[in-house]
Amino acid sequence: MKKSLFSSRLAPLIAALLLAGCASAVSLTPTAVPAAPAAFRELDGRWAQAAPAEAQVRGRWWAVFADPVLDGLVGRAEINNTTIQLAAARLAQARAFLRNADADRLPQIGVGAGASRGNLLTPGVTTPVTTLSAGATASWEPDLFGRLAKASNAAALDAQSREALLQSARLLVQSDVAQTYFVLRALDDERALVRETISAYRDTLHLTERRYKAGDVAELDLARVQTEVASNESQALALDRRRAQLEHALAVLLGELPSSFMLAEAEWSGALPNVPAGIPSTVLTRRPDVSAAQSAMRAAQARVGMAQAAWFPDVALTANGGFASTDLGDLFKWSARSWGIGALLSLPLFDGGRREAGVQNANATWDAAAASYREQVLVAFQDVEDQLAALRLLTDQANAQTQAVDAAARATVLSNSRYRNGLVSQLEFLDARRSELTNRRQAVQVRAAQYQATVGLIRALGGSWGNSPPA
Helix, strand or coil: CHHHHHHHHHHHHHHHHHHHHHCCCCCCCCCCCCCCCCECHHHHCCCCCCCCCCCCCCCCHHHHHCCHHHHHHHHHHHHHCHHHHHHHHHHHHHHHHHHHHHHCCCCEEEEEEEEEEEEEEECCEEEEEEEEEEEEEEEECCCCCCHHHHHHHHHHHHHHHHHHHHHHHHHHHHHHHHHHHHHHHHHHHHHHHHHHHHHHHHHHHHHHHHHHHCCCCCHHHHHHHHHHHHHHHHHHHHHHHHHHHHHHHHHHHCCCCHHHCCCCCCCCCCCCCCCCCCCEHHHHHHCHHHHHHHHHHHHHHHHHHHHHHCCCCEEEEEEEEEEEECCHHHCCCHHHEEEEEEEEEECCCCCCCHHHHHHHHHHHHHHHHHHHHHHHHHHHHHHHHHHHHHHHHHHHHHHHHHHHHHHHHHHHHHHHHHHHCCCCCHHHHHHHHHHHHHHHHHHHHHHHHHHHHHHHHHHHCCCCCCCCCCC
């Protein structure tokens, strides 16, 4: 009767455990992540069916620019950059956590020895006794409800996320080096233009000074040329200051001291790589930040299962064996042996809501990770569309700017000829030269923006579009 009553009281608990064991982990709803379009709208204005591209090789994407100096800078950054080193250390930490989680699933074995001093009480006699012991212990948790397996899975996903973040850090540093390098090269071209203009203005100033001394021109003409010379010298100094700052920033990206780093001026040559038509949107599956967000979301999903498993009983199997004796010489005799085995089943019946709070916290973490993943996917699509739009519009702008430079150069030649023949005032000639310099500098800036947008597109796609040289 008592046995029947005992079983009937345990039946609801056993049923609850069985139902909980059958419960599945939370799943991602179809609307939680935006559907990937087949192609990018900015490429050709239409969508095209494309196969997945997760396995495409990223390779040395910066080699498409065919610049040996850039190749060397990126190589130095990959070795010494502190951001990459920090990401690598965090990956090593995540892998250590994974090994720790895997170790919990294996049997734990240990050996030990001890000595204790006490009194042996017999009727009317108290005898001091020293007890010596030596033996081994073993324990193992069968993980009947998958708690340890889920913990190991979550740690593995964390390690995957850190690995993706390391790759993301590398890609970010590589692209930052490339973009900073191209800005520096564009700045060198601008500085060369300004220096060339200053030289021309100084020639004009010398001529104007001679004509002023001869009484052929007014002092106003001399003051105008002096103003142009000083203004362009000021612009040259501003460009020098900007270049020094960029050089220092590049040194930090390379993990080197700014005081000991110098990038020599060089002619900016090379052709801008063309973006192939029909890039599939599935290349975004290679983006490290998207992969990291996905792994983090899956790890949060596994931890929901871990929290749910807290409702199940913990089972542990233990065994120990060894020797114990009051005499060191008899310690390892067969008659001094001792052993024991045991099993422990534990299940808290009341914990003040701790386990329920753990489940709620795990679910909230899962919701946050899913939202973060969705946001990362949307940002990835935005990045690519932004860079594609920038490249398309910059191409048109570069064409228009080329026409403006040609027209401004022609206007300078005509104005110079008319000025020397006394047909126009000096002011018109100076305006023409100033307009030409402005348009040439803008052309250089547009070209630099094209290079930066190309690097930005490569980064947005997760490292090239599949046609870069292999690593």
